Amino acid sequence: MDTSWSLRPVRDDDAPAITVMQDTVKRWVPATFEAYEDYRSGGAHLSRGALEVVRRLLAGEAVDQAETSLSKREWTELMALLEPGEV
Numbered sequence: 001m002d003t004s005w006s007l008r009p010v011r012d013d014d015a016p017a018i019t020v021m022q023d024t025v026k027r028w029v030p031a032t033f034e035a036y037e038d039y040r041s042g043g044a045h046l047s048r049g050a051l052e053v054v055r056r057l058l059a060g061e062a063v064d065q066a067e068t069s070l071s072k073r074e075w076t077e078l079m080a081l082l083e084p085g086e087v
Contacts, residue, residue: 050078057082 026033046054049069056063065075 044081046078047074050074053078054082 022033025036047070053063053068053070053075065072068075070078
């Protein structure tokens, strides 16, 4: 069964496209859709090493990449994620 139709954007303008499936869920169970956006779509997943860095930073410790288990790429991504700004 071809279900690819459900993944097509509702509109093709420059605004962020919402899929037909997401639009249906948003209308049917708005609180559930809001939770999805907060925790999955707009949230972030951290590795064990990244979570340890966040815990150390929250404790007020100065941390640099060399003293963590994170690669340079992981460190750069984590620092970009933690920068204040628009989510």
